[in-house]
Amino acid sequence: MSWKDVIDATNAYRVGRSAQWGQLGDMLGGILNPILAFMSTIGLIFTVLVSVDQLNTARQATVIEHRRARRDARRSEEAALASNSLSALTALLEHARSETAHARSQQVGLQRINELEDVERELADLLERSFVHVRTKLYGEPYLPDRMADRQKQRDYDDAMR
Secondary structure, eight states: HHHHHHHHHHHHHHHHHHHHHHOOOOOHHHHHHHHHHHHHHHHHHHHHHHHHHHHHHHHHHHHHHHHHHHHHHHHHHHHHHHHHHHHHHHHHHHHHHHHHHHHHHHOOOHHHHHHHHHHHHHHHHHHHHHHHHHHHHHHHHHOOOOOHHHHHHHHHHHHHOO
């Protein structure tokens, strides 16, 4: 036996052994490839579903934030309008008070002073009611100071007595 025969026998053994390993690899590949492909497809579908869910959540959050921003802008506009109205009423009340003080200092007729005091009271009452309305509208809860509640009770009593 020569070295050549030994080498040929070894190569034949290796080739036979390689063929067996190749067959085993083909069998495992044939079984595992469809399983792995199926799992990859399921993973891809799951990823898409999670992305769609996150997108919907983000869209809903954007809609809610947009509504909140519009509501806040509307409240801000209402507050600015209310502030201007209250400022105008305050200026009108101050003018009525100065007119009443001027009439008292000039000793104008008692009837005129009473008329001016009535106007002053009506303006003060209107200013307080406006303040209550604005505060109630802005904060969303009814607000009635104690002094106004007492005056309201007195008005109701006076109306009942008439």
